[in-house]
């Protein structure tokens with residue numbers, strides 16, 4: 480039997496849905512039932528739309544009905560706080576899950592267990608349902624939602640592609656004909672102002688791309704997604720370390736005086752919302768790299784993946800990295816997380832922008848030929864990185880296990896992954912769930928140093944530099960300066976979970 484690590488005892492008291500004031504409780508009680516109901520609706524739609532000519536139609540309908548009833552039972556178990564049961568499929572990770580359940584969660588249930596465990600177990604149970612079928616084994620019940628929200632991001636996707644990737648307007652005048660704005664910026668060398676400016680801008684895109692994920696927007700309001708992206712687009716950037724305390728005072732003062740903060744630019748407003756900001760320290764690390772390896776531990780598909788790829792492309796063009804490894808999820812996870820298939824699908828939608836295949840209309844279809852070209856060029860460039868092995872997409876069951884990242888360095892089943900990741904120069908963790916797993920999702924005081932909160936990843940010599948880009952969507956947050964929590968409590972009572980605020984925390 481596999482050795483079992485204990486995910487039920489983090490270094491401080493675990494966050495749990497047993498606390499009715501927590502976001503964990505709200506998630507288990509209100510948000511997850513909605514997410515599960517959408518899975519049921521999705522399967523229902525799929526089977527109702529099966530053409531009568533479909534092969535094995537009867538079998539497929541039977542399986543779809545079975546999935547719907549099994550997922551409905553899962554929702555019942557959750558809503559009635561039933562005890563966890565062992566998994567019943569035969570996926571590679573099933574033995575480890577069941578051993579952990581037996582050793583540490585005997586008699587435990589959805590609202591009593593640590594929130595992190597319960598939530599991961601839920602998505603793994605959804606996977607079980609599909610894994611036990613013949614015709615829906617590879618079915619992603621979140622694919623349609625991922626597509627809808629990405630499609631609504633077209634304006635921002637096009638705007639970023641055109642601004643950074645189209646030939647620069649004054650390129651003929653200054654002898655850089657045909658080069659994109661980004662290429663011109665980075666061509667001045669790794670330590671140049673242009674390269675630095677591009678770094679701060681793309682890093683902030685990469686951060687705020689995490690604000691538009693589907694599991695938080697359990698009722699995605701597409702207008703809200705567009706508005707968020709519009710705000711991002713107006714943010715061009717340089718960043719200053721530890722500006723958050725002063726700017727918070729200003730925000731608080733303005734709120735108390737009933738002012739709207741009209742003198743603050745869109746960029747400053749964004750920066751003020753980064754409550755712990757190690758971007759300068761990250762820049763110091765990145766600018767010292769030459770043809771290094773950078774690993775992205777990805778979060779959401781769609782717009783967030785798109786801006787992650789922009790940042791990864793920048794690292795290659797500027798010469799900081801010659802290899803980027805993307806860690807995706809092996810199974811549908813937390814609604815919108817990237818799987819390898821989503822990665823390739825994203826590249827394809829860019830490569831084939833505005834061209835229809837036999838069976839479908841183009842996904843992105845801007846009317847302006849220059850915009851179409853910008854998307855296609857980008858898609859072709861990114862595909863060439865994949866084909867040449869400059870970009871590598873991989874996935875490992877560790878990322879969809881119930882374990883905190885503390886266990887990456889010691890869990891037997893994660894050792895191949897850890898051995899490979901040690902070859903990297905920098906790990907970039909995207910998003911809220913990865914953050915929760917980094918700090919073990921427990922009740923750390925907010926002033927706990929990030930390096931301490933990440934346990935072995937902060938203390939072991941063989942762990943490379945790492946950074947987390949996270950918009951705050953759960954109760955835990957660390958690395959804040961003294962007084963920030965108190966100021967934030969006065970400014971916005973949902974600041975820890977609204978996705979409006981963020982942290983960029985770096986470990987050398």
Ligand SMILES: O=P(O)(O)OC[C@H]1O[C@](O)(CO)[C@@H](O)[C@@H]1O
Pocket residue numbers: 506598689692694695778779813909910911912913915952953
């Ligand atoms: O996509 P992200 O940024 O990891 O967010 C995941 C979301 O799911 C949660 O883990 C709870 O469902 C929140 O922490 C967060 O809202």
